[in-house]
Amino acid sequence: MSDRQSRRRFLGASGAVALTTIAGCLGGDEDSADGNADEGGMENGDEETANGEESGDEETANGEENGDDEEVENGExxxxxxxxxxxxxxxxxxxxPNYDGGMVDATGQDQVTIALTAESVFEPPAVRVDSGTTIQWLWQGGAHNVVSDAASAAEFKSGSVVLEEGETFEQSFDDGIQRYYCEPHVDLGMLGAVDVVAPDQ
Structure with a gap:
């Protein structure tokens, strides 16, 4: 687990505590109908902890599942x-600049859209897809193009820099890690990656 992921979880849990505290201040001293709420509006017992996490191995406040499950949800x-x-x-x-150590799991989808934004980022920056999935890059602002990095498993390029919103470029891949960038904004960190895996049988 990277430091960025740890900070993200910490901030998510801290935000849940802050919201719970604010809700408790606004809620006054009213108790629930069954008398099981404390002054902060939290239910007593085993259902929820002070940082917004449910007890057991169900789900935390930021949407991540506990335990050894493969899939993690970001909660947003x-x-x-x-x-x-x-x-x-x-x-x-x-x-x-928009990479937080996470990767969207888009396996099982026939097409995935990655935006080229006015902020000069690919959104999302990292995606996992099944082999044969169509990746559609969609221009949402700014002058951009899509060019494979030298270490990419496949070579691809959208062409010249395009300024027009709504422009698209589509590509599908058989397997491997596809790394790419925007030529005019590579120095700003306009980078992206697609992890292409074999579909689950």
């Missing part, structure tokens, strides 16, 4: 996340 939009990002991808994306 309930987007499935890969539990372990390949080291090659993690190392490659360290300079991407």
């Amino acid at each position: 939009d309930d987007v499935p996340m890969v539990a372990e990002v390949p080291t090659e991808i993690d190392d490659y994306l360290q300079d991407a």
